[in-house]
Amino acid sequence: MPAADVVATRMLPINKAVLSVALFVIGAMQASAAVLPADRVDFLHHGYSGGGLSVDGPSVLVRKSIADKVSVWGNYYVDSVSSASIDVITTASSYSEERKQTSAGIDYLRGKTTMGLAWTKSDEDDYEGNSVRLGVSQDFFGDLTTLGIAYSRGWDTISRNGDDTFEADAKHQSWRVDLTQVVTPSMVVSLNYEGISDEGFLNNPYRQVRFEDPSATRGFNYESERYPNTRTSSALALRGLYYLPYRAALKAEGRYYTDSWGINAYNVELAYTHPLEEGLTLDVRYRYYNQTSADFYNDLFSRSNQQNFLARDKELASFNTHSVGVGVSQEFETEWLPFVNKGQVSMFFDYVQFQYDDFRDLSVEGSFAAGGEPLYEFNATVIRAFVSFWF
């Protein structure tokens, strides 16, 4: 693939993807302290479309317990990416690529203690990520309280298409603590903290920043972005689940985030789950997210190499999102399938609106002074369609 055909949006997603694996295993352990997770297999088709970027693919997750003491799981996940996003069309050409991720893990239950070990490998043509994680959780206080701690570590190798001489590394570490408390017979709350530190090559080798250049046709020019080689972040979340007087559940979430790059963020979410007759369940939810920009972010620098670190990733800009989602799940009988106790087919649809405060849309037609372009905004749809079997 020639250099002009590869662009922007690749590096940060992969770092985060590998790290995210850790989060979910840990979360799973938190919820499963005294009982191993159910044996089930899920076949998911996922789709994301918005801002010129389309990503879809399958995800297959299998989990099976052995003698009620050990539970093993495996996951195979594919992202098929087709991108003509704002970053791509303003500084390069559209591209397609594929990312494949394989994960496996084992959980061991002993009394009120669950121990888990997991491994993940993510591959694409210019990025390879590996991570391992270890977690322990313990039930106590009459099983009303669960405390879980986990540590994960990741190693990434970054290359650049069209440049065989470029290769860089990045390392990641994560500490997570989860405290879950049964408050009443109808309410449970969870307090979650996670600290993550990164070291190495953390920016995207394709993305560029722009700076004022009166001699250029549009009044600005581009140069490579440059990030610090360390990043440390903390996130603290409080979640609650409440069983309503009739059979339905209300979920609320608040999370605060801060990091050494100067990004401060928070999100709030409210979700409602309503089971109907005959195994039909409906879900609705709303989420709001807001973040400030990184200290070294600027939509338009005043000159070339204005400062040590330079970024114009819109993920590091100041912006907010509104998301609304609906979902429907239907259980079905599975007498026709041997060894299967229950089946379920589900469809979830989310609509997300992104509004940027300091990232301008350079793709808009018209004559604008540099820095006078309209602010960027776009909408995205997220689809999750899956079939699950319990056995």
Add this chain to the structure above:
Amino acid sequence: MSLYRKTILSGLVAMLALASGGCSSLDIKPWVSPYERNKLADPIMSFGRDPVASAFIHHVYQVREGARGAEGGAGGGCGCN
């Protein structure tokens, strides 16, 4: 040791101390009995009842947003995203 690591370790020690004896010293007893937990055992009372689906939506947020960490757990468990 960095301030960051000290903070994390201090928090862990405090929580483990609470877990090992803090509650009993206050003479607080569990106030929800096992037979009162039928609602809590309902699958709808899960922070993520379909792990494969929860993992994907969190992955979308992680890719598109600057924040990361302390995402909701997927009850039932998976390492997928």
